[in-house]
Amino acid sequence: MTIAATDEAVHVRAPGKINLFLRVGAVQPDGYHDVASAYQAVSLYEDVRAWPDDEFSVSFEDGSVDTSGLPTDASNLAIRAAKLLARTAGVPGGVHLEIAKHVPIAGGMGGGSADAAATLLACDALWGTMLAKEELHALAAKLGADVPFALSGGTATGTGRGDRLSPALATGSFHWVLAVAEFGLSTPAVYRELDRRRELASSAHGAHGALMAAPTTTPTVDTAVLQALRAGDARMLAEAVHNDLQAAALGLAPGLGGILELGESHGALAGLVSGSGPTVAFLVDDADSALELQIALSAARLNAVHVHGPVHGARIVHG
Structure with a gap:
């Protein structure tokens, strides 16, 4: 049981990414592939605002991307992220999420993953759950291969399903x-x-x-x-x-x-x-x-x- 840290909205911004490099291994018996990727977080962001609420809900606000086709039910990745954190930390309440999208939908840039990463961080602050960085990353990995990278940003290599991250040094811009x-x-x-x-x-x-x-x-x-x-x-x-x-x-x-x-x-x-x-x-x-x-x-x-x-x-x- 935790006490909400704030009644104000928490605003988190998370970046989209470009795959600079992607090598795909053979298909595995479970239908997935091992990959080796180099990711770079770029200056195209998702903005997520989280308010305390009794239920879990999401709405989309004035971003630069048409969100009319996106689900707002329990299948939404941001809702799944909030519920996962609530279950893990024993939070009794819910959250209302408002997302302004700028990363293309189904565009290969990890926009949904950025929403999920931003939601984890926003809800952690909103609910005062104070999870360690490693714990947040472990939850992120359960949500999808690109979610941990949206949390960490920068430049990184990803192996396995793409979620085993190692920071890569990049100088300049x-x-x-x-x-x-x-x-x-x-x-x-x-x-x-x-x-x-x-x-x-x-x-x-x-x-x-x-x-x-x-x-x-x-x-x-x-x-x-x-x-x-x-x-x-x-x-x-x-x-x-x-x-x-x-x-x-x-x-x-x-x-x-x-x-x-x-x-x-x-x-x-x-x-x-x-x-x-x-x-x-x-x-x-x-x-x-x-x-x-x-x-x-x-x-x-x-x-x-x-x-x-x-x-x-x-x-x-x-x-």
Whole structure:
């Protein structure tokens, strides 16, 4: 039993992320895959406000993303996060959550995970549960592979299901231009498409399918990625970024190929689908290059957003 620490709303801001690198292992008997990923938290944030209440509820407020299709029932990840914390800490009451979304929905940038991470932190402060950082991270991992990273932010590598995090040193700031799609892609559907393509490649071509076949060893993050981050060198990083899911995402949403070509023809150092897509992230030299690319993509009627990273993870906002 705990006493609520405050009757005022607690406001927490948590970042979206870009997958700079994603290697996907073979499908496991449980249908999941081991992955090796490099994540960078970027300056596109979710804002979650939490008020004490008897019940658990969530509403969406004036963000920059259309939330009309999002569930507000018990299946909502933020509600699940609040209930998990309440159960764990023995909190008798509930919470009303108000979320302003800016990270694309089903866009491969971990927006829902950021909401869950922000909710854990907000409810911990609201209810005065005072959980240790390690305890919050353990709860985050139960909610989804990207939730622990949204709590910690910065730059990190993730292995296993993506939730075994190790901080990665990144110096300086990296500039990205995001081409945000007006539709979402289902992460499970993209993984299924990857498995289908790998199965097809190995059965149809035998040895020739080796390029598309799943790696037989546990996937790892290429050292070139870590070296480029440590050096703070965007051009080095551009040579090293990679996403095993990209071909599958392009198969399900072929229009993404044209967006990649457009960005690279207008000065991007590299372009890649972030995570399971459909957000396309373009790495650029600096803020000036980002502005030029943003203008070019906007002229092609794309929703283009300039962000930088790394940024910190979920934090309480005062005032």
